[in-house]
Amino acid sequence: MTIRNVQPIDPDSPAGRAAAEALSQALAEIIVDVWQRRSIARTQPDGGPAAGPAVRDLYPVNEAAYRLGTTPRTLWQLIKDKRIHSVRIGRRRLIPASAITDFIASLPSE
Numbered sequence: 001m002t003i004r005n006v007q008p009i010d011p012d013s014p015a016g017r018a019a020a021e022a023l024s025q026a027l028a029e030i031i032v033d034v035w036q037r038r039s040i041a042r043t044q045p046d047g048g049p050a051a052g053p054a055v056r057d058l059y060p061v062n063e064a065a066y067r068l069g070t071t072p073r074t075l076w077q078l079i080k081d082k083r084i085h086s087v088r089i090g091r092r093r094l095i096p097a098s099a100i101t102d103f104i105a106s107l108p109s110e
Contacts, residue, residue: 014048057097064095068103078103 009016018110059067065075075095078084082107 055097058089058094059097059100061086061093061095064100067100 001049009019011017011020019042038093061075061079065072069076079086079093079095084095084103085093088094
């Protein structure tokens with residue numbers, strides 16, 4: 001990409017309005033291109049749509065709390081009460097995806 005000396009254009013002049021319109025069109029095309037690339041990246045190798053957000057095996061407490069629709073403080077209390085399984089890796093406390101599924105299954109149905 002070559003950088004050229006660019007002179008300012010009066011935005012109220014016909015040339016300024018034309019330049020603004022051309023810039024707006026170029027930005028719109030870039031946005032469409034980015035969204036198309038993102039949608040392609042979200043498809044599975046077989047060409048079908050992806051199932052949603054990436055599924056992990058282990059979740060940090062904040063993300064696990066979000067998935068459960070609760071606060072991290074509540075989740076820490078559930079961990080302390082041994083109602084949901086967690087593992088410690090280094091200094092991090094992580095919640096296995098299976099523990100989230102098991103906890104949800106153990107909830108009483110209404």
